[in-house]
């Protein structure tokens with residue numbers, strides 16, 4: 084995953100429709116569904132066995148940075164605009180840029196107790212992003228430092244989401260992965276789709 | 288069962304409602320509402336509800352929403368839609384009270400018109416006149432011995448307290464994923480759309496810690512509800528559930544082992560064509576009661592009839608004395624501390640003090 088340098092203001096990069104985004108290379112990232120058998124809740128294991136998880140199979144990703152921040156622009160088709168809990172029957176759509184917190188955390192389980200995953204997290208019902216740490220499915224905890232910025236638009240059956248954070252934090256992590264929760268498919272907690280391999284993040 | 292608490296705790300708080308005495312006045316519902324669910328996002332929440340049976344209940348048709356266990360295997364449940372709960376409506380108070388139109392405009396819900404609510408089919412019941420019948424069923428979280436909600440939470444945000452078996456949620460761990468709500472077969476968990484956490488009856492635990500009975504219990508003007516620890520042999524709850532076995536759990540087949548129990552209702556017998564009571568022909572079909580309270584309905588009804596008969600013929604019955612409840616405070620001893628005599632502090636959530644009722 085290559086991030087290019089764009090000498091632009093944060094607010095310009097945070098806007099998915101800024102024309103300069105065209106200059107950043109676009110990469111299609113294939114996602115796969117999380118496994119239901121390894122979910123931490125016996126209810127989820129029993130009830131989700133055989134159900135289709137991972138409604139979003141692929142996303143297009145671009146990355147660009149300025150002096151302070153690195154931004155990821157994520158785009159994927161989604162016929163249902165789940166920006167809140169609706170009548171109580173859906174969940175807000177969500178996505179996250181994932182970094183290995185320490186060691187070699189397993190993406191298939193959203194990290195482990197020993198090897199955590201740091202996430203820059205966006206949820207469709209919130210204006211602000213969240214910095215989260217995962218140590219396994221559904222273990223997310225807000226980090227002490229909250230620095231994630233997000234912006235999102237759903238139009239014509241597509242989500243366009245920009246997620247940003249300090250470029251030095253991203254540089255330290257070196258590798259990156261992605262996760263998407265499709266709210267209309269009841270995806271939340273450990274039920275989501277994710278890119279199964281860590282990718283080198285090249286900044287420069 | 289797993290370590291999260293799906294096992295009997297040391298002690299278990301329990302309640303018994305006498306469906307022969309409950310008059311559907313909703314004082315319990317309102318006592319709870321005014322104490323615990325007045326904050327934003329709680330408008331539609333009624334942790335204690337009283338519904339007419341036979342009826343569709345609250346949320347509408349909750350008995351068909353799944354959850355609980357079959358042979359210890361978790362069953363799929365669904366979350367009710369907001370409209371199936373109803374409630375929390377906005378009314379045109381301003382228009383009626385302050386616009387000078389009080390004579391021409393009536394009080395009504397503003398916006399989308401309700402299709403259901405917490406007590407929608409009140410007093411409809413079933414049966415044909417003169418043998419029509421209904422009764423009231425108060426419901427709250429059952430603080431189950433095998434709480435499906437606790438086991439369902441992938442974040443371990445819910446637990447069952449060792450000291451009294453109360454099922455609680457650590458809100459700092461709850462992220463609003465609502466698996467608890469799906470898994471609860473009684474649909475006694477509400478999602479707070481404003482705070483993005485789930486919420487349910489806490490059995491007034493801050494009161495219990497001061498030996499004050501829950502607000503719904505103290506509030507009941509019908510002396511229809513008892514409270515105590517199930518294994519406290521001096522508690523009427525123990526006597527009604529364990530000793531006399533006349534108080535039964537609602538839908539035992541849901542597999543969660545509820546700790547709220549009910550004395551099944553006995554209405555007058557059916558009237559025949561000559562307008563005489565046909566003794567032995569119950570107006571509420573026993574099969575219907577069995578569909579609610581399980582196979583122990585018949586023995587419970589037999590015990591109740593036998594003891595009633597014995598007092599009618601001048602005998603003495605501990606069971607009847609307990610059910611009559613001569614002394615109000617005996618209904619929830621030793622939780623009979625007067626809440627008005629306690630200095631209450633505010634809870635972190637900014638709730639009002641726990642002193643009401």
Ligand code: SF4
Pocket residue numbers: 427428429430431433434435436437454470471472473474475476487543
């Ligand atoms: S009634 Fe529902 S919410 Fe209450 S303990 Fe039982 S399963 Fe949990």
Ligand code: SF4
Pocket residue numbers: 304308309310311312313314315316337423425506507508509510511512
């Ligand atoms: S307060 Fe008592 S009598 Fe009134 S509805 Fe509740 S349980 Fe029934």
